[in-house]
Amino acid sequence: MQRRVLIVSPHFPPINAADHQRVRMALPYLQEFGWQPHVLAVQPEAVQGVCDPYLQSTIPKDIPITYIKALPVQYTKILGLSNLGWRCLPYLIPVGDKLLREKSFDLIYFSTTVFLSMGLAARWFKKFGIPYILDFQDPWLSDYYQQEGKEAIPPGGRLKYGFAQLMARYLEPSAMQYVHHVTSVSSAYPEILQQRYPWLKSKQFSVLPFGAPEADFKLLPTLNIKQSIFDPNDGKIHWVYVGRGGADMAKALEALFRAIQVNRSQNPQLWKSVKLHFVGTSYAPKGRETKTIEPIAVACGVEDLVTEHPLRIPYFEALQILKDSNGILLIGSNDPNYSASKIYPCILAQKPILGIFHEQSLVVDVIEQTQAGEVVTFRSEDESEDLIKALTAKINQLFKLSQSTPPNINWSAFQPYTARNMTEKLCQIFNQYALS
Template sequence: MPKVLIVAYYFPPFGGGGVQRTVKFVKYLPEFGWQPEILTVQQPVADLRDGSLETDIPPDIVVHRTSGLWLPHWFPWRLKNYIARWLLVVDQQLGWLPFATREGIKIFQKEGIDVIFTTSAPYTAHLVGLKLKQQTNLPWIADFRDPWVGNFSLTFPTFLHRQLAQRLEQKILETADRVVVVSEPMRQAFLGRYTRLDANRVVVIPNGYDPSDFEIAEPINPDPTKMTIVYTGSFYGRVQTPHYFLQGLCIAFDRGYLPKQAVQVYFVGSISQSIHRQLKVLNLTNTVKVTGHIPHQRSIGYLLSADVLLLVIGVAAGSNVVLTGKIFEYLAAGKPILALVPPGAAADLLNEVGVGYIVPPDDPDAIAKAIADLYSAWQHGRLTVSPDQAVVARYDRRRLAGQLAKILDDISESQQ
């Protein structure tokens, strides 16, 4: 069976949305004739852990873990962020580059690797792929879960920093044998920014959901006398924020659209101290419960127990191409989605499936009215949706792994 070396900084026991994409590829690629080997880090510079994801990894998968050079753990977060933005340029994980490259060469020499696959973020992983490509001449696939330049959650301290990032991104895109992105708008953004890029080498494999996760998930049994709204995952700074949703919720209460005790909101994941403070200022600490980071399997239970799922994407430049991973598990859950999203990839998908109540993400009045409409439908037993299952099935993780396997087949055959 041919082997693909998957270079992924984030890998179990580390958790999070980006990890799930990699893990599901690893889980299902052997069914399509490809044996993954993993190159990752010993101790990721992050706090999220989710050992439950390890159950998805076949027992015969070899995982190579390397060390790196990191900023001291006792450095304040703001100082680390300052150093990463101003001095490291790429990301905080740049210190992994020489270690991962050296280990990748060893794996190539010992294991007979056929294809290199790198996935970002962090973007350092693609620099590892670039080095390995240059030293081994193996076919290389660069998987972008988010763009680097044009990422709505990233800002560059100076024009020169942005230019350097753009040159590195261009080098990666033009050197890789294939570039995989998660949405068609993201593909078009790359092709528009880098006009020399061969359009045939840039392909879309979206994020998805794994039906097996839903088969074993246990619902949380919320209070049946309250409409339950669930949001899973993280918020990102001032761009992807719950601020307008919380304002809309308060407006709905203040105007009498629904009683405060009639709704329960769950933020399933960790939130920043600023959001905690906002909940206190708005007197919403009883209405909005924050679970903190929990295993992915438990988060599925919250989806299945919800009356309404909350999706938030900001209105910053580049947000129209965002197709966040959680949206596909939301679709698989088959629940109404209160979507605070701009026109773009996410809104188009929700309209195609037929499950979204789409509201401008920065309009608290419109959000309040949408919450009121959902509550009225819930009160009268009419809060149901009929998703287009044929569309939802396109995002089955097994099917998406098959698409990646086809790319692996194509580029490995072209090298022979």
């Protein structure tokens, strides 16, 4: 007999939002490990984001999904409440209540960065007695931007971020009061949460990265997607970065660009055919997007090599960009808690990788264990000059690898990171807390 889990994930396909990845990767395997999922999500047309219709085809047809409405953004933004959490809350509460009242669930799993929905966890536990697990893909309550000072601008701006943090200070303690277990993508989150809430024990936490999207790369050749960022047949060397930008990545980016400038001064001919593409760096909608990469390139004198495409792009087009590239750049944050889940698609693309990450990032271990590429690490207090020197040598290696055979990846070491293996670990956690 299979147990039943209600998965609360407001961002869900076919909208291309990063925080559905945990759920989407797990759905094909949950039943194999004894769990019948039921997803509670917001109607796709009510979610702001880039729609990728191909994502829908990756969801098993037999998975029940209950879609709820959300208030129209054109009305709520007048009040400064365009966040999906606020817009869907009037519908999430009654629909969630109805599901939990009428269905027999053994567990509730909140897997989302729409943190307001996690505010319902304690309410539902007290009302229905169903255990719940929270999945932290980003910090909910965080003082990172206060520590960084006035130059670091948080996503959405200081006003919206400040209001979100005000709500987090109220809602997170309530959610953590009754939580049974916490999964997270970073080893730093358990430490922070245990310090903040001393009643929580280490056995209530599991560091669980997202599963690698192997099935997506098997599907990709059948879709015949033509990416619009660059022509892979123009004879140039194209290095790509696909993912968000931001002030917290300035240290790594400045070091990269200055190392390139040093290398170019020594080998000017090499760089005449190189182009660096930074894609999907802004979360803002079309017309309101800002560039955070190109200004750093200008300051470092490499603006002729760098092109930034700030708008988000459909998921499978992003995968095609990785496949069409000659090399992949992975840029880390100054925040040691930052763990880039995009490492797995980059490995599966089988292209040379150069990563720049804080030494505490889980990404460092993945790259080194799988031998998928080169990585340069830094500490928060490191001087930029040390990082530039380390990068200069690695850039030469990336040049050589960009024109040779695919990297010799250790696929045995990669196996633990597959979606199936990660889902098995997730279900082992579920089994500890199920009602039946």
